[in-house]
Amino acid sequence: MNASLADTNDATDTAPWAHSFASLGEDFFVPLKPTAVPSPYWVELNEALAESLGLVGLNDPQSGWLQYLAGNAVADGMRPLASVYSGHQFGVWAGQLGDGRAILLGELAGQEVQLKGAGLTPFSRMGDGRAVLRSSIREYLCSEAMHALGIPTSRALCVIGSDLPVRRESMETAAVVTRVAPSFIRFGHFEHFSHNDQHLQLKQLADFVVDRFYPECRSDGRFGGNPYASLLQAVTERTARMVAQWQAVGFCHGVMNTDNMSILGLTIDYGPFQFLDGYDPDHICNHSDHHGRYAFARQPQVAYWNLYCLGQALLPLIDDQALAVKALETFKPVFSAENARRMAAKLGFAAASDTVTALGNAALDLLAAEKVDYTIFWRRLSHWAARRDVADHTVRDLFIDPHGIDAWLLRFSEQVTHTPLAHSADLMLQTNPHFVLRNHLGELAIRAAREKDFSQVAQLQLVLAQPFDDNPALAGYADFPPDWAAGIAISCSS
Ligand code: AMP
Ligand code: MG
Secondary structure, rough: OOEEOOOOOHHHHOOOOOOOHHOOOOOOEEEEOOOOOOOEEEEEEHHHHHHHEEEEEOOHHHHHHHHHHOOOOOOOOOOOOEOOOOOEEEEEEEOOOOOOOEEEEEEOOOEEEEEOOOOOOOOOOOOOOOEEHHHHHHHHHHHHHHHHOOOOOOOEEEEEEEEEEEEEOOOEEEEEEEEOOOOOEEEEHHHHHHHOOOHHHHHHHHHHHHHHHHHHHHOOHHOOHHHHHHHHHHHHHHHHHHHHHHHHEEEOOOOOOOOEEEEOOOOOOOOEEEEOOOOOOOOOOOOOOOOOOOOHHHHHHHHHHHHHHHHHHHHHHHOOOOHHHHHHHHHHHHHHHHHHHHHHHHHHHOOOOHHHHHHHHHHHHHHHHOOHHHHHHHHHHHHHHHHHOOOOOOHHOOOOHHHHHHHHHHHHHHHHHHOOEEEEEHHHHHHHHOOOOOOOHHHHHHHHHOOOOOHHHHHEEEEEHHOOOOOOOHHHHHOOOOHHHHHOOOOEEE
């Protein structure tokens, strides 16, 4: 079938691109064309997402989409641009950053479509404007894995490779990943205009975000009609909920700089991320993070710190420090409640209570003491709860010292027995994933892709799209990491 809009027979150049962000004007971006890569090829294409954008037949060679999404051609209707933002990196003001290798093409079906790795922009600073195959596959797989887990995230439409050499720690090859989200506006966009005392632009940006994504902020009685304080509160809540989901599933983002924080509370900018193997609250997944600022257990605190930066940036609009603080203070109760609710669900309880929270914390202490595999523990516990068989030692066998876990399982059983109506092993099975994107799984798919075998990327995406499915044929994807996984070094370099 020729590439066309799903509901018309017209050529792709009639795709109904919209350009809301571009309507902000050129204080916010620089229009520019992507830079071509030699001989692009498909690595992976997300047909379901394409269809939801109203696009079919992208991989038809006649369609031109390989060239469009490689950045080698601009289709009619696209208005490529790179946006300007600033931000705090590793706790320090970094000044102007901007889309150094991301190029926004416009919107389809209300979703921004952005190429990452599409060449130099005025914001590339010392970078080369490129992304490598390795990091592009990781971003693609992780966005789709997070989506399947129900965690707010940007999506990934495709990865396109090229043999163009790209220098990182060693020589690699280039790729372009197409990302999709309702908006890629970051905290750093607000920090940029605030820091430069461009208050008109700051207001324009805030009004844009409120009108498009948070219209309820215009009539929020809690803030006496101050839409910007209400916006800060809404972003605070979304961010708190998102991070609570990260913690529950064992996701470590790795670079929570303010320029990587979405104004919509989406997980964005997948770089050195990792799903925990053994549970270690101090785990640092980013080898460039020498002080552990973004260690797993610090993520909620860092999110709160980042929200303070956003609050500071919005202060000229909020114009009332007490209101800004009031908005930000919602972080702690919202995070605590969401975290408790998510932990309760992991234990099979529909609602949190002090007893259940204490039970969850006791489990985490046991896991941390022996760095027990986080995903496997929760999945085995879910099956254990479903069977309730005294001879079932699958959970106990995860621990070298069985005493603590034996006592804990007894305590858990008593809790379940005392609240039989409220407990559900099914809830556990729908909450605790069987499959997560462990580093070694991504690494194996990447190694094959480097040899031009893209089937493992496709297969892994299918597995991660059904994270709660116990398909025995796929058991290998749910297994412990091999010993070599501990040696995979993931840095900011991507
Ligand atoms: P990140 O740590 O990936 O969020 O990137 C921080 C900033 O550096 C952003 O402004 C990126 O656009 C920019 N950047 C990262 N890698 C590159 C690259 N290879 N070329 C140009 N800019 C880059
Ligand atoms: Mg970034």
